[in-house]
Amino acid sequence: MSIVTAIGHGPGNARAATSPARAARGPAYLLLAPGIAYLGVFFVIPVVALLVTSLYVPVPGGDVGQFQPAFEWQNYVTVLSTYWPHLVRSFGYALVATLAALLIGYPVAYAIAVRARGRPFVQAMLLVLVIAPFFTSFILRTIAWKQILADESFVVAALRAVQLLPPDGRLTATAFAVVAGLTYNFLPFMTLPIYASLERLDPRLVEAGGDLYASGPTTFWRVTLPLSMPGVVSGTLLTFIPASGDFVNSVLLGNNGTTMIGQVIDSRFFKVSDYPGAAALSVVLMVAILLLVTSYIRRAGTEDLL
Amino acid sequence: MDGASSGTGLSLERVTKEFGAFVAVDDLSLHVPAGSFFALLGPSGCGKTTTLRMVAGLERPTRGRVRLGDEDVTDRRPHRRPVNTVFQSYALFPHLSVLENVAFGLRRRRVAEPLTRAHEALALVEMDHLADRRPALLSGGQQQRVALARALVNNPAVLLLDEPLGALDLKLRRQMQVELKRIQTEVGLTFVHVTHDQEEAMTMADTVAVMNAGRIEQMGSPADLYELPRTAFVANFLGQSNLLRGTVVEGPSVGPGSVLAVDVGTGRRVLVPTERAVRTEGEVLVGVRPEKLHLVTRDEEVPWDVNVVGPGRVTDVAFSGVSTQYQVAVPGLGTLGVFVQNISGGGEVRVGDEVHLACAVRHAFGLDGAEDVASGVAEDGAA
Known part of the structure; x- marks a missing residue:
């Protein structure tokens, strides 16, 4: 199963993909042509360019930022041996942020889809609140978090008061702030797919659970949760993938010890003009995410619900 | 009923259910003897399904009591009632195999050897050969049988059937009517069947209660109701x-x-x-x-x-x-x-x-x- 079907998890999607009417294939390809052309120019060619660039070597005696074609596999060894801690840290932060977003997003989605069922106005209002952050820029919102977590903020004051934070403790420029920022920024990507899954859940199945001697919590565990797994899988992927490549939260909310791989790529490219190094790191990140995600989907075993 | 009988009688005592200003069930009393096949017959919106849901515990009566045998179950949650339902939509769990669907209730009650019993129940409805399938791959008639097995396997005091044959075509419906009656006689459970199909009610039930606008118009054996209707509604609705x-x-x-x-x-x-x-x-x-x-x-x-x-x-x-x-x-x-x-x-x-x-x-x-x-x-x- 591909990531694409995992994300586009509507029940109709899988079926539509497996049973195209043979006679209609010609026109179908014609209709797909603009999309394929677009992806060819703006996705396939750049990826190939990225792969090629990752093997370049500096022009001997040339200026900074001058490179020539080569097959320098050593580039990968160099970036991996130098930056593997950043890679591990990125996946660690992304994992914690994804779990936090799941723990926050699932109850929110459940409240909107199940508790507010039959009250379309309430549902619409709550959904708007979930989506509302998208109305302002990602960067601005992250800067706002800087204020929220600042030393003189009420959050820090409150945490100090209840002694969850030592009197001289702070939240800005910490790993906690980075993970909190990641969690916050990607929360809607977690909440919406889970909402979509739960919204489709047939309430009669929940009634059937109760009818068959399952208490409320057991019904949730045995019926509701398994049936919402497609949403959970989509949501976790949509959160984890961009979070592991993120290069904004750590810059604005972290310190030198929280540098994530996205930041490294950014600085290798723009600050040091090490294009092959940046390209090699990008390829490493891409492959690592692909491997992680593939094994995750295999393990989640939600294929037949997708 | 003969020795196989393990059903329990069901009594509704002056049960009323209101949804806001709408009275779905209006001061309804009835008694269903243990081991009998009882049909609640009426047009859509007459309150028959609401009545059934109150027995299952899926709705709470506004007034009145629901008794199973000697026990007052009015305030009990659905999962604490020895009652199982065959839902109109079947409501089979799509993420579980046919076998696990049938074993669901047994597992919740921690009954020994749930899979063996589930296989037996599937055999009773002639569906054991499809035990490993997912419900989505079954036809309507097959899903209906699985839903029946899933309810029957728990040996409930009362089995509730909510228009279980409504989604089947005419021929299959007739066949399932005969089969349901056979199974009821075989297991000796108390069946309460809700339907709007007068022929279905008369074919299967020992006792039919004709409902209209939240009330029982008339109750009796199918022959009595047909030969001697006491209201114009019964005279016209039944035949x-x-x-x-x-x-x-x-x-x-x-x-x-x-x-x-x-x-x-x-x-x-x-x-x-x-x-x-x-x-x-x-x-x-x-x-x-x-x-x-x-x-x-x-x-x-x-x-x-x-x-x-x-x-x-x-x-x-x-x-x-x-x-x-x-x-x-x-x-x-x-x-x-x-x-x-x-x-x-x-x-x-x-x-x-x-x-x-x-x-x-x-x-x-x-x-x-x-x-x-x-x-x-x-x-x-x-x-």
Whole structure:
């Protein structure tokens, strides 16, 4: 199963993909042509360019930022041996942020889809609140978090008061702030797919659970949760993938010890003009995410619900 | 019921369910004896499904008590009631195999060897060969059987069936009716079956309660309900009836075989047995089933115990194989339906012929004249 079907998890999607009417294939390809052309120019060619660039070597005696074609596999060894801690840290932060977003997003989605069922106005209002952050820029919102977590903020004051934070403790420029920022920024990507899954859940199945001697919590565990797994899988992927490549939260909310791989790529490219190094790191990140995600989907075993 | 009986009786005591201002079930009381097959019959929106859901615990009665055997279960949550439901939509869990669907209730109650028992239940409904399938891959009839097995396997005190055959085509429905009845006899459980299909209710149930607007109109064996309806709704919803508006002009006569004489307009008198009449004076409705009417063409000698009306003109003849349906317009009385069995070939009476209609006095029934003649006619019961 591909990531694409995992994300586009509507029940109709899988079926539509497996049973195209043979006679209609010609026109179908014609209709797909603009999309394929677009992806060819703006996705396939750049990826190939990225792969090629990752093997370049500096022009001997040339200026900074001058490179020539080569097959320098050593580039990968160099970036991996130098930056593997950043890679591990990125996946660690992304994992914690994804779990936090799941723990926050699932109850929110459940409240909107199940508790507010039959009250379309309430549902619409709550959904708007979930989506509302998208109305302002990602960067601005992250800067706002800087204020929220600042030393003189009420959050820090409150945490100090209840002694969850030592009197001289702070939240800005910490790993906690980075993970909190990641969690916050990607929360809607977690909440919406889970909402979509739960919204489709047939309430009669929940009634059937109760009818068959399952208490409320057991019904949730045995019926509701398994049936919402497609949403959970989509949501976790949509959160984890961009979070592991993120290069904004750590810059604005972290310190030198929280540098994530996205930041490294950014600085290798723009600050040091090490294009092959940046390209090699990008390829490493891409492959690592692909491997992680593939094994995750295999393990989640939600294929037949997708 | 014989030794296999493990069902429990069910009692509803003055149960009312209100949804806001709407009264779905109105002060309803009924008793279902242990081991019986009980049908709640009525048109959509009559409150029959709400009644069933209150027994299952999926709705709380606004007033009244629900008892299973000697136990008051009104305040118990669904999962604490020894009751299982076969849902109208089947509500099979799509993420579980057929076998795990059936084992679901057993696992929740931590019954020993749930899979062995699930296999047995699937065998009872002849579905064991598909135990490993997902429900989505089954046909409607197969899903229905799995839903039945999933409920039966728990050996519930009362099994509730909510229009379980509604989604099946006619042929499969007839087949499943016979099978449901067989299974009920075999396992001896108490079945409460909700349906809007009068034929389904009459074929399967020992006792039928006809519901209308949140109340039970009449309750009894299918034959009793059919032969002696007590309300216009029952007369029209269960089969068809010819209802004539009239006034009691004489009687009841004294002694055994007591009858009422009713003037049904323009001086025509018909007789109704007193014991078959809801009212014995004033305005009444005289009813007779279409198959109890005979067409009389020649001037025949009419015995005293036969009611005759007419003459009327045949407006429609519909031949349907076993029988022929005639519509006869009688001036002053309206159009009456007549079913004639095609024993001797039929086809003697044609559209436009002038006929009289005769029926034995003992087949006539009398209803309250305040009732609407058309009550229950246009409902979906004749499906």
